[in-house]
Amino acid sequence: MGIRSSPFQWRCSSPELPSKRRVVQTIDFDTGKYSELIQDAVEKAKTIDTVKKYFDKGRLTREAVNEGRQAIGIAKAPYVAAFVKMLLDAGEDETNILIILLRAGSGLNLQKATCVVFGEFDWSPAVHSQCEDRAHRIGKKDSLLCYYLVAPEGTDEEIQEHLGLKVSQFVGIMGDKAETEEDRNIAQNVAAEHMNKIIEKLKNMKFSA
Known part of the structure; x- marks a missing residue:
């Protein structure tokens, strides 16, 4: 399966709740499928510099990045x-599995869960914290283990960096609180920098014949 050990683990706890642990785990991906799906994103990335209108350039950038995220x-x-x-x-x-989108399931109480597994990432750190906290609620007796599954290529690296999953600022960036309008604006501004890195990576991708 090609799972590699996590370079980082962080614990948090409060007087009311047992500990919450976050583990970043590198996993493999289907390189053939990725090469097939990423080509449209690459083509869009390579045409961005030819677009003159700021709005159209921004739209094309978002489309390329989103298609890149979807591909990986x-x-x-x-x-x-x-x-x-x-x-x-x-x-x-030992509980049933629930599969939901990151921004779905508001208000759900999943305190019986012992694990949360993130197979996709959002640009907003607070969204991940909210997702975790659907299972990390008052009344929970056992600690919660949160896995962040990261591919070694594709857009995961830039989003991982944006979320602080590699660095000591992990706690502060992830922030265990609801997403505010200010959080959203800050995340969008910082995400723009990382989106540009993704675009540059896409521009430089080459495919074998």
Whole structure:
């Protein structure tokens, strides 16, 4: 399956709740599928500099980045599923599995869950914290383990950097609080820098015949 050990782990706790642990885990992806799906994003990235209107350039940038995120998401999906199956086989999570989008499920109480697995990432750090906290609620008796499954290529690296999953600012950036309008604006501004890095990476991608 090609899972590699995490370079970083962080714990947090409060008087009311057991600890919450975050683990960044590198997993493999389907390189053939990724090469197939990423080509449209690459073509768009390479035409951005020829676009004169600021609005059109911004739209094309977002489309290329989003298609890049989708490409790596689909390419690593089988490995995400295999990772979850491994957890189940090991008896890590004895409750039913719930699969939801990052920004879905507001108000859900999932305190029986022992694990949260992120197979996709959002530009907003607070969105991840909110997702975790659907399972990290008052009344929970066991610690919560949160896995962030990162592909070694594609857009994951830039989003990982944006979220602070590699650096000591991890706690402050992720922030265990609801997303505010200010949070959203800050995340969007910083994300723009990382989106530019993704575009440059796409521009330089080459495919073998």
